[in-house]
Amino acid sequence: MPAVQVENLVKTYGDGTQAVKGISFKVDEGEFFGFLGPNGAGKSTTIKILTTLLRKTSGSANVAGHDIEHDAQKVRRLIGVQMQDTVIDEDLTGRENLMLQGHLQQMRGEELRERVNELLKIVDLGDAVDKRAAYYSGGMKKRLDLASTLVHRPKILFLDEPTTGLDPQSRATVWSYLKDLNQQGITIFITTQYLEEVDRLCRRLAILDHGEIVAQGTPSELKAEIGADRITLGFESGNPGNGNLKDKAKQVLSSLGGITEIVDSDEGIVIYAKNGGFLVPDIVRAFDTAGVKLSSIGVSSPTLDDVFLKHTGRRIRPEEIDKSRASGMFGRRRR
Amino acid sequence: MTLASDSYYMFLRWMKKLVRNPILLFFSLFQPIIFLVLFTQLFSSFGSLLGGINYTVFATAGIVLQNAFSSAFQSGTAVVDDIKSGFLTKMLATPASRASILLGRLLSDAFRVFAQSCSPWHSLALPGQEYHLHSDSGLKALKRCSE
Numbered sequence: 001m002p003a004v005q006v007e008n009l010v011k012t013y014g015d016g017t018q019a020v021k022g023i024s025f026k027v028d029e030g031e032f033f034g035f036l037g038p039n040g041a042g043k044s045t046t047i048k049i050l051t052t053l054l055r056k057t058s059g060s061a062n063v064a065g066h067d068i069e070h071d072a073q074k075v076r077r078l079i080g081v082q083m084q085d086t087v088i089d090e091d092l093t094g095r096e097n098l099m100l101q102g103h104l105q106q107m108r109g110e111e112l113r114e115r116v117n118e119l120l121k122i123v124d125l126g127d128a129v130d131k132r133a134a135y136y137s138g139g140m141k142k143r144l145d146l147a148s149t150l151v152h153r154p155k156i157l158f159l160d161e162p163t164t165g166l167d168p169q170s171r172a173t174v175w176s177y178l179k180d181l182n183q184q185g186i187t188i189f190i191t192t193q194y195l196e197e198v199d200r201l202c203r204r205l206a207i208l209d210h211g212e213i214v215a216q217g218t219p220s221e222l223k224a225e226i227g228a229d230r231i232t233l234g235f236e237s238g239n240p241g242n243g244n245l246k247d248k249a250k251q252v253l254s255s256l257g258g259i260t261e262i263v264d265s266d267e268g269i270v271i272y273a274k275n276g277g278f279l280v281p282d283i284v285r286a287f288d289t290a291g292v293k294l295s296s297i298g299v300s301s302p303t304l305d306d307v308f309l310k311h312t313g314r315r316i317r318p319e320e321i322d323k324s325r326a327s328g329m330f331g332r333r334r335r
Numbered sequence: 336m337t338l339a340s341d342s343y344y345m346f347l348r349w350m351k352k353l354v355r356n357p358i359l360l361f362f363s364l365f366q367p368i369i370f371l372v373l374f375t376q377l378f379s380s381f382g383s384l385l386g387g388i389n390y391t392v393f394a395t396a397g398i399v400l401q402n403a404f405s406s407a408f409q410s411g412t413a414v415v416d417d418i419k420s421g422f423l424t425k426m427l428a429t430p431a432s433r434a435s436i437l438l439g440r441l442l443s444d445a446f447r448v449f450a451q452s453c454s455p456w457h458s459l460a461l462p463g464q465e466y467h468l469h470s471d472s473g474l475k476a477l478k479r480c481s482e
Contacts, residue, residue, distance in 0.1 A: 053428060081428040084421075089422060091351065103344040104344065106430060132355065
């Protein structure tokens with residue numbers, strides 16, 4: 001039985017915007033599934049629908065074997081949800097936060113107390129467990145938030161950009177928790193902007209753009225699909241932008257063989273070519289003849305970043321997320 | 336009964352939050368008294384304009400009503416805060432009874448307003464005033480105003 005099964009899921013908002021345009025995918029039990037896409041691709045909308053926080057327009061979706069609309073209560077008992085922002089009650093202590101979450105998940109008495117103690121040990125809050133969460137550091141708050149989604153031993157964990165805005169150390173801690181959880185058999189469904197971690201941890205991923213799934217598979221499959229090395233060209237006179245320089249550069253490149261794709265990027269121009277290393281002397285020579293000065297040239301094997309760029313035409317930039325984030329479910333909607 | 340138990344845990348949450356914010360607690364408990372003292376001292380001569388009724392009695396009714404409105408306002412603000420912080424989303428993602436989210440807050444407000452109304456300060460005689468708090472004095476004053 002798949003942990004998440006989505007078929008032709010559509011979400012149209014009241015103002016007529018189609019945030020999700022009939023997507024279908026499946027997440028197997030115990031999988032670490034990455035759900036990627038540029039800002040506004042429809043990731044958050046999909047997560048909200050799957051976690052019963054938003055009504056779908058049409059299509060069908062099953063989570064943990066239950067229909068998200070008809071059996072919403074059953075779904076809620078089996079999932080843990082962590083949204084973008086760290087959400088804890090800062091007037092309550094760490095322990096009280098977990099107890100409240102347990103109570104809302106209908107856990108009671110000794111069972112709940114034991115579970116809370118167990119989690120408090122794992123998230124390593126030290127003496128602070130009985131202090132108000134307002135005094136916690138950012139990393140501690142995040143760990144507490146994560147723990148609060150685990151009180152009821154969920155089978156599937158939905159995480160919407162859980163590490164955005166954290167310092168690198170806290171980020172690494174969160175990822176290692178997630179890895180442990182996944183090894184314990186919890187299915188993880190995650191959206192994130194950190195592609196290196198996705199590459200390392202996600203067994204499978206889907207890329208969403210403009211409400212549609214544009215690519216889906218294991219990280220190595222997707223990278224192999226590109227089948228070419230990546231050559232980055234930087235220009236002495238700066239970013240070629242849309243001007244003459246770009247046209248000229250493209251003209252120069254078109255005279256060379258073996259190039260599969262030319263993509264514009266912020267740093268300059270990115271070329272995908274088989275056996276890219278051998279092409280470098282030709283490129284340098286061609287530009288030299290044309291009188292265009294190169295400031296840098298780099299060759300690398302494809303990364304998830306390239307996969308992302310190829311399918312969405314955009315690059316993920318984690319630092320930009322903070323600015324465009326919406327607050328709360330009724331806040332500015334991200335599509 | 337999930338509605339009852341969920342509401343109880345929500346109620347506990349709000350009571351803890353209230354007790355842990357001394358400023359909020361101070362204002363919610365003493366603001367009516369401050370208003371009562373302030374207004375009765377400032378405007379006590381207005382009584383004669385109102386057809387000779389005791390101004391304190393008149394103001395008490397007003398402050399009781401003001402309490403009711405401001406509590407309703409605070410309830411709403413608290414819900415808005417939960418929406419903004421995402422806590423509401425978090426609660427909605429659990430199987431907790433939806434009604435309990437509001438009910439818990441309302442219960443805690445009701446409790447607070449009850450405490451305010453019973454506050455012993457209200458029954459203290461204020462200096463220079465003939466001040467007797469009868470259960471129907473506020474109503475009488477209201478009635479007289481509407482005539």
